[in-house]
Amino acid sequence: MGINEVRELLSSRTGPKTLSFDGSAGGPNTEEIVAALAYVPQGLGRELLQALWWPESGQRRREQLRQAVVALVAPEFTRQMHALADARTQFGIAKASMGWCGGVVTDAQRRELRRAEQALEDARVGAWPNNTMEQLGALAGAVIAEMAGSCECPRCGGRKVVRNGAVAGGGSCEHCGGSGFEPLSGRKRAGAIGADWSAYSRFWRTVYEWMLANFRAEESRAARQFSKVLTQAA
Numbered sequence: 001m002g003i004n005e006v007r008e009l010l011s012s013r014t015g016p017k018t019l020s021f022d023g024s025a026g027g028p029n030t031e032e033i034v035a036a037l038a039y040v041p042q043g044l045g046r047e048l049l050q051a052l053w054w055p056e057s058g059q060r061r062r063e064q065l066r067q068a069v070v071a072l073v074a075p076e077f078t079r080q081m082h083a084l085a086d087a088r089t090q091f092g093i094a095k096a097s098m099g100w101c102g103g104v105v106t107d108a109q110r111r112e113l114r115r116a117e118q119a120l121e122d123a124r125v126g127a128w129p130n131n132t133m134e135q136l137g138a139l140a141g142a143v144i145a146e147m148a149g150s151c152e153c154p155r156c157g158g159r160k161v162v163r164n165g166a167v168a169g170g171g172s173c174e175h176c177g178g179s180g181f182e183p184l185s186g187r188k189r190a191g192a193i194g195a196d197w198s199a200y201s202r203f204w205r206t207v208y209e210w211m212l213a214n215f216r217a218e219e220s221r222a223a224r225q226f227s228k229v230l231t232q233a234a
């Protein structure tokens, strides 16, 4: 059973449609689905699987979903803050070391200052906004809503790659950034997180895209694990 089928199976158990997964008439009942879900390792992927495809069950697991989102995003935010603080410290040291205590400025010191300045700039460019943690709820809500409503990319048909004569096997689809899904416009994403478009594109885009890519990866992994459990049970 493919991962799209297990997603369908999860959502169909709330509707009249029953999906057969072992070739027999009918499919697993609710208890069997719940039992199979319990074998999917706990974490963000499993919470997303439920939030997206079985919202009634997801509703009861808001706290678990919150914790799983925090567990994914907070360490990356902390890592960036540390990297930025380290780069700032190194830059300060390099500056202070130029002709330290009246000595002559050497070429090595100049090179080190340029290197430290560039490293600080790189860390700044890559860092998420300072108030990312305060906005985490709004960001997660918007990312999950985009996942729930996303359609196949019209350019690559969800295959993530496009045929390209120059590249063997095709190149990564630029339209969807290789995700296979039609991306929402920056304007829509901005609206969803309560920011304007320029704030989105200047500050929030990197964290939004990071969260979307990682949420998708976690959800797909959980869907594959769920599919494996159901296949073994059949």
Ligand SMILES: [Zn+2]
Pocket (backbone or CB within 6 Å): 153, 154, 155, 156, 157, 158, 159, 160, 161, 173, 174, 175, 176, 177, 178, 179, 180, 181
């Ligand atoms: Zn595409």
